[in-house]
Amino acid sequence: MKKNLLLLFLLLCLIPAKAQYRLSDEAQISILTAAPSDDEVYTLYGHTAIRVKDSLYKLDTVFNYGIFDFSKPNFIYRFTKGETDYKLAAYNFSHYIIEYQMRGSEVTEQVLNLTPEEINKIWNALIVNAQPENAVYRYNFFFDNCATRPVAIVEEQVNGKVKYNNPPEPQTFRDLINYCTRNNSWLTFGCDLALGSPTDRIATPHEMMFLPAYLKDEFEKATIVNPDGSERKLIKQTNRLSEELINDTNTTKEWFTPMLCSMIIFLLVLSITFVEWKRKTYFRLVDCILFFLAGVAGTVLFFLCFISTHPCVRPNWSIVWLQPFDLIAVILFAVKKFRKAAYYYHFINFAALTLLLAGWYFIPQHLNIAFIPLVATLWLRSGYGIYRWRAHI
Structure with missing residues (x-):
């Protein structure tokens, strides 16, 4: 040898x-x-x-x-x-x-x-x-x-x-890789997040x-x-x-899946928002944490879409609900004197997420179903932000 x-x-x-x-x-x-x-x-x-x-x-x-x-x-x-x-x-x-x-x-x-x-x-x-x-x-x-x-x-x-x-049989690039990751729902979730609409093209x-x-x-x-x-x-x-x-x-089946995690986050935030509404108050930290995490994820997506040379990452419709501007929004939420600017941000974000949710199945890109509770969470917080401004809370 x-x-x-x-x-x-x-x-x-x-x-x-x-x-x-x-x-x-x-x-x-x-x-x-x-x-x-x-x-x-x-x-x-x-x-x-x-x-x-x-x-x-x-x-x-x-x-x-x-x-x-x-x-x-x-x-x-x-x-x-x-x-x-x-x-x-x-x-x-x-x-x-x-x-x-x-x-x-x-x-x-x-x-x-x-x-x-x-x-x-x-x-x-x-x-x-x-x-x-x-x-x-x-x-x-x-x-x-x-x-x-x-x-x-x-x-x-x-x-x-x-x-x-x-x-x-004809399959998209996303179909092909999602089959490979079918036993790892978190990896499938990550791939669906990172890969844009070109991945949904039928591969020759x-x-x-x-x-x-x-x-x-x-x-x-x-x-x-x-x-x-x-x-x-x-x-x-x-x-x-x-x-x-x-x-x-x-071969043990996953139990803590992205969908379960997303639903827990949504229900937790829904409960907190209900308490805020009943008490006519505002837990500023909730928005700061949520939009900070969304902003970090949005920054990564922005990097993949506009800076990286990876194939099939641009355009990516997930950047509608995960965007770098959410990091700026955290400052608006944290500082009281920016309250009016925060209202305008919530208004624009609420409108964008409403359109995204309404047209979910018409978007020319496969969006993981576990995204929906997370989008709904951000939509809910922006909706409550608009309500707070108008109710002077």
Whole structure:
């Protein structure tokens, strides 16, 4: 194994990018698909890698486009801004598979039905990609990730054209990712909040392959149209390399969901507002806390919409009810001499939220149903703010 790793290291570091290194006729290339798991957020969507195996040269290498480093400076900021850099790494297959075996994730291998010439073209393209000056790329969740890169390599290097047959049922990008997060309602809530109306566009069958599971399914049905017009299957053999281990501890159903949390907040604020109305008083701290939290969330949404380079985040209708101006409103609520300005703010906010709630199902964006109690909470407080001004409370 050490000898094989040394050979690979020499190939990647010493061979010029334009050099050609030929594999034997026994070589094969396959697509490795790791099934989604609930271990981490980034494992919920599955993973794709490319395996190159040549028994004659005792070579068994995995090319993985999904390598990133949490410890890099400003990682969270760069991720939020859409400037996360991933890189291609090549390492021994045994190191790759043991990680998924220990995690209990299913790994499927699809051996590509390629000619020796095509195998060597893909191999040399991978070698070029893995050069230090080429290995790093700007990650894009939907359009440039660990699954889309292997698709592009295969499509570019085969002698002919890859033809995808029997396309899947039409789905939006949001449908696709929400299916992956279906067991994590809080993550679904967060994705629905952060992703704007472009996410509700129907993805093309080719675009669906940003998810490894769809790549696997589409490759299984695909054929290669040769230059002479004949066709051959893209996949010649499928192997199960690792079995999924069922973990009963991860199957517990969530009880504290976003909807429950939102309803608790709404009912609590409704009760407080009722007490205020009965006593003809005003608990200023309630508005300060609510609108401060809404303002912080609105600032994050504003950053995603207008500063980040993430795809599918703009426009986002959630910014109607979560906006940075709510932070300014906190000052208006806290200082009595700004009482008139606070009234005008409540009036504008009340009108905007009324229109949002009235047109909820006509908005060209899927809004999570758990948003409704939160929108209603802010609507209620602005409504009471208007009432207080007119009642001189």
